[in-house]
Amino acid sequence: MRGRTWLGAALVLGVQLRALWLAAAVEVRTAKEVVAVNGTNQRLKCTFSSSSPVSQQLSVSWNFQPEDLSSHEPVFYYLKEPYKPPSGRFKERVTWDGNIERNDVSIIIWNLQPSDNGTFTCQVTNWPDVYGTIGEVRLRVVQKVSFSEIHFLAVAIGSASVLMIIVVTTVIICRQHRRKARDRRMEAADTEL
Numbered sequence: 428m429r430g431r432t433w434l435g436a437a438l439v440l441g442v443q444l445r446a447l448w449l450a451a452a453v454e455v456r457t458a459k460e461v462v463a464v465n466g467t468n469q470r471l472k473c474t475f476s477s478s479s480p481v482s483q484q485l486s487v488s489w490n491f492q493p494e495d496l497s498s499h500e501p502v503f504y505y506l507k508e509p510y511k512p513p514s515g516r517f518k519e520r521v522t523w524d525g526n527i528e529r530n531d532v533s534i535i536i537w538n539l540q541p542s543d544n545g546t547f548t549c550q551v552t553n554w555p556d557v558y559g560t561i562g563e564v565r566l567r568v569v570q571k572v573s574f575s576e577i578h579f580l581a582v583a584i585g586s587a588s589v590l591m592i593i594v595v596t597t598v599i600i601c602r603q604h605r606r607k608a609r610d611r612r613m614e615a616a617d618t619e620l
Contacts, residue, residue: 453477453551453559460565463539470524471564472533473549477556483507484554487525487532491517493545502547503534516542539568 454476463469471489487505502517504510509523517536525532532551536543549562 453553453556455549455551455560455562457549457562457564459563460567462567462569465539465541465568465570467539468535468537469539469566470533470535471547471549471566473525473531473551473562473564475530475532475551475553475559475562477530477551477553477559479553479556481527481530482554484552485527486552488548488550489521489534490548490550491543491545492548493542499548502536505532536566539566541568541570543568 455473456475457471457473461469461471473487473489485506487503488501489503491500491502493500500515500517501512503512503521503523505523505525511521512518520537522535522537524535532549544567545565547564547566549564551559
């Protein structure tokens with residue numbers, strides 16, 4: 428009877444471990460918000476972790492949801508190799524910039540435009556981890572970089588440092604010039620005596 432109890436417990440534990448294994452999922456991480464200047468290129472970083480080793484069946488889907496909440500648009504797809512979109516707003520404007528061995532599935536969007544404002548999603552499946560989080564990156568394309576208080580402070584500190592260097596250098600040069608003039612006067616006085 429004891430053998431059956433032990434066997435039953437082992438079976439229950441095995442079923443629970445199997446359920447936990449099936450529940451394992453891919454975890455995707457992205458920057459939550461990115462601000463970029465109109466006309467520039469921007470890397471949208473997406474990394475992942477999986478309870479399973481990276482498989483040949485690993486796939487990555489990047490999609491885009493415009494701010495006006497119109498339909499999702501495919502941006503990029505990866506399965507064994509990168510596939511650029513054959514049509515749409517990102518055709519010829521997106522490049523694979525990931526490294527699967529480093530769990531990096533990032534892309535670069537070229538020549539950003541205000542119409543690119545919206546949310547990019549990054550989804551990774553790595554068999555048998557087919558479920559998991561979807562990473563989201565909200566992209567804001569601005570006309571020019573805003574001059575923040577930190578930039579202002581950095582410019583002020585830099586300018587003050589340069590001004591200080593100029594003042595110190597001027598004082599040193601003036602002192603040396605006075606010393607040379609005094610030495611010449613002393614030599615002239617010594618020669619007259």
